[in-house]
Amino acid sequence: MLFKVEMKVNLPTDMPADIAADIKSREKAYAQRLQENGKWRHLWRVAGSYANVSIFDVADNAELQDLISNLPLFPYMDITVAPLCRHPSSIREDDS
Amino acid sequence: MLFKVEMKVNLPTDMPADIAADIKSREKAYAQRLQENGKWRHLWRVAGSYANVSIFDVADNAELQDLISNLPLFPYMDITVAPLCRHPSSIREDDS
Amino acid sequence: MLFKVEMKVNLPTDMPADIAADIKSREKAYAQRLQENGKWRHLWRVAGSYANVSIFDVADNAELQDLISNLPLFPYMDITVAPLCRHPSSIREDDS
Amino acid sequence: MLFKVEMKVNLPTDMPADIAADIKSREKAYAQRLQENGKWRHLWRVAGSYANVSIFDVADNAELQDLISNLPLFPYMDITVAPLCRHPSSIREDDS
Amino acid sequence: MLFKVEMKVNLPTDMPADIAADIKSREKAYAQRLQENGKWRHLWRVAGSYANVSIFDVADNAELQDLISNLPLFPYMDITVAPLCRHPSSIREDDS
Amino acid sequence: MLFKVEMKVNLPTDMPADIAADIKSREKAYAQRLQENGKWRHLWRVAGSYANVSIFDVADNAELQDLISNLPLFPYMDITVAPLCRHPSSIREDDS
Amino acid sequence: MLFKVEMKVNLPTDMPADIAADIKSREKAYAQRLQENGKWRHLWRVAGSYANVSIFDVADNAELQDLISNLPLFPYMDITVAPLCRHPSSIREDDS
Amino acid sequence: MLFKVEMKVNLPTDMPADIAADIKSREKAYAQRLQENGKWRHLWRVAGSYANVSIFDVADNAELQDLISNLPLFPYMDITVAPLCRHPSSIREDDS
Amino acid sequence: MLFKVEMKVNLPTDMPADIAADIKSREKAYAQRLQENGKWRHLWRVAGSYANVSIFDVADNAELQDLISNLPLFPYMDITVAPLCRHPSSIREDDS
Amino acid sequence: MLFKVEMKVNLPTDMPADIAADIKSREKAYAQRLQENGKWRHLWRVAGSYANVSIFDVADNAELQDLISNLPLFPYMDITVAPLCRHPSSIREDDS
Structure with missing residues (x-):
């Protein structure tokens, strides 16, 4: 199951x-x-x-939370999550 | 060259x-x-x-504009674009 | 798998x-x-x-999309979705 | 009487x-x-x-304020509150 | 029980x-x-x-919903609601 | 002359x-x-x-500024102000 | 008593x-x-x-409401209001 | 040449x-x-x-930048600028 | 005198x-x-x-208003304006 | 290939x-x-x-990232990027 995850890193400048x-x-x-x-x-x-766009492939929401909350940069990032699924016009078998 | 493109469709309800x-x-x-x-x-x-997340792979900004502005749904969509490039931590050879 | 879904209805006044x-x-x-x-x-x-807060319990993201996009009011609503999972402080066995 | 309460924790990183x-x-x-x-x-x-969605069941607004303002994490959270009531389409007797 | 209710009227100009x-x-x-x-x-x-600030005094959230959703201008207004309670520094006995 | 004043307190956590x-x-x-x-x-x-909704009754804008800027918590608050006047549908003689 | 009033005109294009x-x-x-x-x-x-910045000089909030709500363009404008008063560094006698 | 300049002062509380x-x-x-x-x-x-609304009368954009960037409070302020010109309905000769 | 002007075209779809x-x-x-x-x-x-970024070179704010308000698409565009001036690090003689 | 880059500098005041x-x-x-x-x-x-508007001319997105992320002020700036291309109404040969 796929999720788009966007992460923006805000390390303290000091x-x-x-x-x-x-x-x-x-x-x-x-x-x-x-x-x-x-x-x-x-x-x-x-x-x-200093940001990324990512696609995660997880078993469920709980695994998504587990993976993201254990990121070493987790306390320093703004993170947004969007659940994805197969698009009816997609022709890629593995994009769902 | 990759771009993340997000499209939200707003067809008139009438x-x-x-x-x-x-x-x-x-x-x-x-x-x-x-x-x-x-x-x-x-x-x-x-x-x-009624929205999608897409990754476009184009030669340059002009081709991105050409492809997006010719979408049949173009006049009915809110579209946002973000230029992407290889992440230093990526291990996928084809994600750049 | 749970999702919070918020729906705001905007029926045309005419x-x-x-x-x-x-x-x-x-x-x-x-x-x-x-x-x-x-x-x-x-x-x-x-x-x-004229809005609601809902909790959906679905098998995966695809089922969430299927259920929401078939709402009769779907074309007339602003909808936001947040994936939920068990909270480490929760004491309810069925809230995950 | 029910309220949706959303809490986002912002502990100082130091x-x-x-x-x-x-x-x-x-x-x-x-x-x-x-x-x-x-x-x-x-x-x-x-x-x-690092956020939660909660449903509180309180006697009145004053009790809601009392319960939330005494959260040990209260000074470190962004909190939003929405009053809820029974939805006319709900079939759950205890969701009001 | 008190609520601040703000209403902004948007009648269609035609x-x-x-x-x-x-x-x-x-x-x-x-x-x-x-x-x-x-x-x-x-x-x-x-x-x-073309807006107002109001204070409602209701028995509970359900009555608030009942009173507001029956406003003749309800379909034409942007409405925001905030639950109020007695302020610890207030000296008015009837403001709670 | 009445003003709605909303104050949100942001005391430094340290x-x-x-x-x-x-x-x-x-x-x-x-x-x-x-x-x-x-x-x-x-x-x-x-x-x-940690916020309040207030109604101030002042002689003019200058007095409003004088009263608010002398609040001991003034440097620690986000404050918004809206000028109020009698509503044509109001039945309270003293709400103007 | 002075108010800054900003008006943005949105006449229907038809x-x-x-x-x-x-x-x-x-x-x-x-x-x-x-x-x-x-x-x-x-x-x-x-x-x-298609917007203006204005300074109104009125007796009180009620007069401000009276003058603005009678603007022929009132139903077609987004209007924001800010109460002004004399600035302690001002040297103009008539700017208060 | 006139500009509206709005300045909001944010001095560190410490x-x-x-x-x-x-x-x-x-x-x-x-x-x-x-x-x-x-x-x-x-x-x-x-x-x-702790904010002001100002009208600057400068020779050009460069002078506006020079005057504003030399404000002693410049590093501590949120500043917004809007270019102004004569309004076709204005009757003041000196407001252009 | 230079201004950055951004224009977003919103032609009615009908x-x-x-x-x-x-x-x-x-x-x-x-x-x-x-x-x-x-x-x-x-x-x-x-x-x-369906948007552009432009740089205008005008005598003053009044000419900017004159040029922009006479754009045939003016009633159908969201337009934002920012006054520009020479950057102290610029090496282009004609960018001021 | 051109990009509009806007940079707002936020140096810590201390x-x-x-x-x-x-x-x-x-x-x-x-x-x-x-x-x-x-x-x-x-x-x-x-x-x-304390901000600038810039136009970058780069070979591709990767070069844009390389140039911007190496700015000495990079950790202290809010930066937004928009990909540009030739406008069909442009008459400048070198603006594409």
């Missing part, structure tokens, strides 16, 4: 560089692990911003 | 049914043709709405 | 009374059928408005 | 972990006590957020 | 004058009846607008 | 408790003094918030 | 030209009469729009 | 009193100097706020 | 095709005339929309 | 002056280098603000 680097490094590892196991199906940077 | 059906039929054919030639890469329905 | 009555009658029958089969778990009027 | 843990622990105990005595009828997590 | 006059006349009679029986406690015009 | 208590105590004394002399005609808590 | 011309002509005469008697102290066009 | 007093004192002197030389034509307090 | 074509044709001729005489310095389509 | 000066100096050098190599085609100050 956060020490090493702490920020650590959080970002853990975020990257976490994001790649979820991509590898198919939960985080797409991940794009929005050009001109 | 549009005659046959005219609406004709526009929707042409919209569907148009959308499927663009999906087949790879320009309209993803097309999802937003659950609970 | 819609003939019999047509409005017919749509509302079909909406009521539809809403009661979905309540009876457990899909529309809660339905409250927002006091001072 | 709050010491033990203080945050203490507030959350008191919030959980408070929320469960109110659920047990029937005042906090439903409590759902909004998937993908 | 409504025939006699129909508008009839609705306004019924609205005035209705408003004065509710003021006389104490349900509509205060009614002020917002200067420079 | 303000020392004794300083907050002092400001609130002075605010309460100030609010009660203005109620006693008839300038602050109504004062209600908005249920579920 | 209003017959002679009716529009008549309303505008009456609006102009009305605006000039109020300027001549000192009630409408300033009237500026906002460049690039 | 700014030391003497620093705030110094900035305000320099702001006042600056504002009065610009009023004396005719650049800052009108300056009103918005009643019930 | 406007007869020949009337729409006539307005657009006159708009195009008008826009090209203003470009040729240097008043309309830049004109870009916003990709994915 | 940033030490030398640090702010250093960031601004690096921003200026960076902006001028990009103007010299043709990537940052236009740069205007919005009069009355």
Whole structure:
């Protein structure tokens, strides 16, 4: 089951560089692990911003909450979620 | 080059049914043709709405304008566009 | 799987009374059928408005879209959707 | 008398972990006590957020204010309230 | 139990004058009846607008919905509602 | 001359408790003094918030500014003001 | 007593030209009469729009409502009002 | 050439009193100097706020930017600007 | 003197095709005339929309109002205006 | 390929002056280098603000992201981006 997730990162500008680097490094590892196991199906940077557009593929709402709330950057992001489903005009078998 | 495009359809509630059906039929054919030639890469329905989230893959901004402004439903939609690019944490080779 | 759905009705003020009555009658029958089969778990009027707050219990996003887009009042409503899941502090076994 | 209450938690990102843990622990105990005595009828997590949707069942507006303003997380939350009443299409006897 | 109710009137500019006059006349009679029986406690015009700020005194949310949804101008107004209760600094015995 | 004034209090969450208590105590004394002399005609808590709805009765705009800008909580509040006047449907002699 | 009044004109695009011309002509005469008697102290066009910024000088809120609600264009305008008073840094004797 | 300028002051609530007093004192002197030389034509307090509505009379956009960006309170204000010109219904010769 | 002007076209969807074509044709001729005489310095389509971003070069606010209010599409557009001036980091001599 | 980029600078008001000066100096050098190599085609100050309107000319979305995210002021700015293309009424050969 697919969800569009948009994340905008707002790190405090006075956060020490090493702490920020650590959080970002853990975020990257976490994001790649979820991509590898198919939960985080797409991940794009929005050009001109510190934000992304993502497509998650989860079993249900509870799994979506579990995956998002464990993002290392979770406390520093504005996040919006939209449930998706197959579009009647879609020709892609795997987009539902 | 990828763009996220969100479309919300607002057909007038007093549009005659046959005219609406004709526009929707042409919209569907148009959308499927663009999906087949790879320009309209993803097309999802937003659950609970008459709206979609799409990913377009175009040569440049001019082609994006050309494809969107020729949508049969174009005069009846609120459309927002966001330019996308490869995310540094993405592991998908074809998501850029 | 639960979703909060909020619906605000905007019937055209010049819609003939019999047509409005017919749509509302079909909406009521539809809403009661979905309540009876457990899909529309809660339905409250927002006091001072022509709007409701609802809780839907569906198998997945596709079923949510199917149920909402077939509402007789669908073309006349502003609808917002939020995916819900069990809250860690909840003590109700059936609220997840 | 029912109210929909939506709460979005905004803990300062620099709050010491033990203080945050203490507030959350008191919030959980408070929320469960109110659920047990029937005042906090439903409590759902909004998937993908640090927010909830709740249904309160109170004697009047004054009790609503009393219950909400004593939440341990009250100073850290954006809260919106909507008065609810029985919907004419509802079939649930206890949803009013 | 008190509620602040704000109403903004949006009559269609092409409504025939006699129909508008009839609705306004019924609205005035209705408003004065509710003021006389104490349900509509205060009614002020917002200067420079076709809008009012009102204080309703009702038994519960259901009565609020009943009174507001029967306003002759109801289909033509944007209405917002806020539940009120006694302020701890208030010195008026009857403002709760 | 009447004005609706809405005040939303945003005390910094890290303000020392004794300083907050002092400001609130002075605010309460100030609010009660203005109620006693008839300038602050109504004062209600908005249920579920740290906010109030008030009706001020002042000689002119300058007095409104004088009274509001001297509120001890003034630097910590979002305040909105709306000028009121007698509503043509009002039956209360003193609501103008 | 001064008020800033901003007016944005939204004439229906299908209003017959002679009716529009008549309303505008009456609006102009009305605006000039109020300027001549000192009630409408300033009237500026906002460049690039069909809108104005005005300063009214009235006895009280009731007069403001009376003057604005009798504007021939009143049913076709979005209007916002802000009460003004003397600024402590102002050096103009007549700006209060 | 006239511009409406609206300024809302947001001084940090923890700014030391003497620093705030110094900035305000320099702001006042600056504002009065610009009023004396005719650049800052009108300056009103918005009643019930720490904000003003002003009319600037400048040679061009560059002078507007120069005057505003040198306000001692500039870093602490939300500022909006609207270009004004003579209104066709105005009867004041000097309001253009 | 430069202004950024953004225009969003909202032609009624039921406007007869020949009337729409006539307005657009006159708009195009008008826009090209203003470009040729240097008043309309830049004109870009916003990709994915029926909107443009423009840079006008005018003598003053009054000329801006004159040029914009005479656009054939003026009654059908949402228009926003921002005054521009030379940026201290600009290296283009003609961008002021 | 052109993009309109709008940047609003929000430097913390308590940033030490030398640090702010250093960031601004690096921003200026960076902006001028990009103007010299043709990537940052236009740069205007919005009069009355600490903001700019810019036109970027880039090979693709990825280059836009690269150029913007490396701005020394990037962590301190609100940035919005709109993709542009040739307008059918434009007469400038180089505005596409």
